[in-house]
Amino acid sequence: MxxxxxxxxxxASSGIGMASAVFFAKQGWNVAAxxxxxxxLKEFEDYTNIKLFGLDVxxxxxxxxxxxxxxxxxxxxxxxFNNAGYALAGPFEAISDEEVRKQFxxxxxxxxxxxxAVLPHFRAQKSGIILNTTSSGGNLTFPLYSIYISTKWALEGFMEALQYELRPFNIVVKNLAPGSVKSEFTNSTSxxxxxxxxKYANKVQGNIIASYQMAPDADTVAKVAFKAATDNKIKLRYPATMQARMGFFLRWLLPLQIFNKMVAAPFEKDTDK
Ligand SMILES: NC(=O)c1ccc[n+]([C@@H]2O[C@H](COP(=O)([O-])OP(=O)(O)OC[C@H]3O[C@@H](n4cnc5c(N)ncnc54)[C@H](OP(=O)(O)O)[C@@H]3O)[C@@H](O)[C@H]2O)c1
Structure with missing residues (x-):
């Protein structure tokens, strides 16, 4: 063996999952992409230690x-590494129940x-790490992403609670929280x-497009994923980009009311109520 x-x-077909597959393979790991x-995928061609498997979550x-x-x-x-995901965005009242359920x-x-499906194997092996790509939107909020954000808050809460019952089996849970990252994410956002x-939505969209122009690429998150997988720490949250680190710092520093005003302000100026 x-x-x-x-x-x-x-x-692992694109973005953070693909970059992580390549990064772990370069470090000598066997990768089930x-x-x-x-x-x-041409990105995987050079790596005999990356093998592809069909999996629809x-x-x-x-x-x-x-x-x-x-x-x-x-x-x-x-x-x-639970990484697959996409975003559903838009005003809540325009989103159907079916679309909400699909997102969840x-x-x-x-x-x-x-x-x-993996836990019985981890228990038998008496070790395992569960990495999850949550989001800065797993702890913070921003407009027009109420459904996406509720999936990521739920994921953060689920994983934070789950970590306790898995500790006796030497299974560790770690959440990677990126801010905006260049990937196929914006193309797959519904x-x-x-x-x-x-009027309001156009301002929010403009702000999002600007944030993606400055966003790091998926390799940045892959490096944080590797750190989380190998640092031997029992540590739940890894902000995975500078934007996420800044967001968490401000959220920690400021009272919620002030933080909420700060998030809302750029979109409310000159917008008809
Ligand atoms: N990029 C960002 O700004 C950002 C920020 C915070 C968090 N995230 C999170 O990061 C994770 C990865 O996203 P990304 O940025 O790398 O975007 P991406 O390039 O669009 O990658 C998303 C991946 O998820 C897969 N996927 C979607 N639905 C699936 C399903 N039902 N079963 C299996 N795979 C499925 C996609 O596969 P297909 O090729 O089959 O569609 C694709 O491989 C997501 O969980 C996302 O919420 C992204």
């Missing part, structure tokens, strides 16, 4: 098959189901609109 460590990554539609059967296949291939999993199916229930909110 290889003594190389093994990481299973969800959502899972994705909905496995396809040969919204399908329990696909999760079960993928975890079994990864264990057959690598005989172990040391780190589960991927960003929250998907993570729960993959985690449930933006629902309602013309009543257009």
């Amino acid at each position: 290889s003594d190389k460590k093994v990481i299973l990554i969800t959502g 899972t994705m909905r539609n496995p396809k040969s 919204t399908s329990v059967d696909s999760i079960k098959n993928a975890v079994e296949d990864v264990l057959k291939t690598y005989l172990r999993i040391d780190v589960l 199916e991927t960003n929250l229930f998907g993570v729960m189901n993959v985690t449930r 933006f629902v609109s309602n013309s009543v909110y257009d």
